[in-house]
Amino acid sequence: MATRSASATSAGARISDFLRFLRSSPSPFHAVHQCRVRLAEHGFKELKERDSWKLTSGGRYYFTRNQSSIVAFVVGGHFRPGNGVSIVAAHTDSPCLKVKPVSKREKNGYIQVGAQLYGGGLWHTWFDRDLGLAGRVLVENEDGTYTHHLVQVDKPILRVPSLAIHLERGANDAFKFNAETHLTPILSLVNQKLNATAEKSATSTTPVSEAARHSSVLVNLLAKQLDVDAAQLRDMELCLYDVQPATLGGAEDELVLSARLDNLYMSYCAIEGLIDSIDFPGGVEADENIRLVALFDNEEVGSKSAYGADSALLESTLRRLQAGGHETAFEESVQKSYMVSADMAHAVHPNYAEKHEENHRPQMNRGVVIKRNANQRYATTSVTGLVLRELARKHDIPLQEFVVRNDSPCGSTIGPLLSAKLGLRTIDVGCPQLAMHSIRETGGAHDVKHAVCLFDVFFNNFAKLDQSIQVD
Ligand SMILES: [Zn+2]
Known part of the structure; x- marks a missing residue:
């Protein structure tokens, strides 16, 4: 042997x-x-x-x-x-949150990203974490071919805030949330001027369907990461993830936290x-x-x-x-x-x-x-x-x-x-x-x-x- x-x-x-x-x-x-x-x-x-x-x-x-x-x-x-x-x-x-096919949401002064649940996550752990975005984007190239590109926005652009204890006194007894309404991450605050600029640049370069499906802030962020024109983005499969890196833990570095x-x-x-x-x-x-x-x-x-x-x-x-x-x-x-x-x-x-x-x-x-x-x-x-x-x-x-x-x-x-x-x-x-x-x-x-x-x-x-x- x-x-x-x-x-x-x-x-x-x-x-x-x-x-x-x-x-x-x-x-x-x-x-x-x-x-x-x-x-x-x-x-x-x-x-x-x-x-x-x-x-x-x-x-x-x-x-x-x-x-x-x-x-x-x-x-x-x-x-x-x-x-x-x-x-x-x-x-x-x-298990993770994944960006919905039509993710664009804007209300109460926030730009949010619609996300669906993938798998059986312990979803309460996703509140108040520093969330980035990673996955793949399908890009149409200048020669008419379509290719898969990895994309990773490795900074906390997204956030699912919990509700303050003052507004829900019983929160520590039984933490309850609605998976559709309470887990939608915030991408940005609506800044009228900035948003107007972003919408303008997205509509001038992005096909109507893409601009309509996702926030122009998100589309432009991804296009910038990939160094392509926003108009070249054809589809995407994106996971939200915690940007806190994997590390060793415990008094003697005997644990992996990730x-x-x-x-x-x-x-x-x-x-x-x-x-x-x-x-x-x-x-x-x-x-x-x-x-x-x-x-x-x-x-x-x-x-x-x-x-x-x-x-x-x-x-x-x-x-x-x-x-x-x-x-x-x-x-x-x-x-x-x-x-x-x-x-x-x-x-x-x-x-x-x-x-x-x-x-x-x-x-x-x-x-x-x-x-x-x-x-x-x-x-x-x-x-x-x-x-x-x-x-x-x-x-x-x-x-x-x-x-x-x-x-x-x-x-x-x-x-x-x-x-x-x-x-x-x-x-x-x-x-x-x-x-x-x-x-x-x-x-x-x-x-x-x-x-x-x-x-x-x-x-x-x-x-x-x-x-x-x-x-x-
Ligand atoms: Zn497993």
Whole structure:
């Protein structure tokens, strides 16, 4: 059995790199872009799904779909059609406010931006935060082509103020708000003179439809960021985000404080685990499997989109990896494959410890959590649990266990969904965190290296270990 990559990044460098990744990923589009940059730096070649692929033994590849989902893979030196694929899957999206298709609002002297809720956020945490804007804008170029551009206004241009205690005396007893009327951010105060100038410049350069849909203040701000004419903006998908950067916290820098730890944490560890795994001398050359990372958008809203986990994205990728093989290569391959579904887990909360089952109270910085649920909210089985537990034991990597209380609702992941769809052996895991879906979550700083090591070891050793497992 191969050992862990000797070139593992030092703990300090790893955590700084993780903070950089978090700060650079305010939207799924940005997160995917960050992954692309990292993969390209390590010799991964970009593929397009619309082209035919010519894969070579030992080759490193990636492709994106919608620029918000990404798949990266490395072809093992001994891979043959019909062999398995060692998969780590996670998601790129997080709950947030998104700018509405028609966002322009102006009343009571304020310019506001209509925003819709994406996913199941802890929305009360969005009040009184410093909110910026990030996402993508579709631009019409001078040659008539249309291109996708990342945009980020990294300053607190937006604000959802709470109501003063003096105007709502019972606010501390039960904080209630209406998601449609009370969560609309302020962009600016109406300044008659400034607004008149902005309207004039927007109407002189912007098509009527764009000017009518969004405030000219917003349109001009974005055009300036992109250094294009406002008239070239055709459409946009923008997330609001907290501009306070991700940082270390706790007396000994043992915590990570950031937005979107669910699930940029596991997305980062998956990509870095794959990259680290190719450094192990002779590892890829000897591998009979393909190593693959799939990061999907839209998990927070049920995964049903052309680029979500409930699409044919993973299946069509697995089929393409068997191209040129014999008739049943795909079916054989699926039975030899294994997927780690990596999504954040709930650490025990000191002030709400009773919310956890007494024998299953994961703690931050004590390792990746294996999640199980008898009702199949998680896809882990005793066989899939055995695989990861054996790998972790042999390489001294800590693991923890989680089941939810019988009287508590249970979250779910893309694990059961993909497992059922493909008949794929799957384990659900994740690093423990607090305040999941808050605008400012809390995770463990040391679990980053635990998860990266675990995935590195998995990629380098799964194909071999699988030969000793006799369960059909
Ligand atoms: Zn998640």
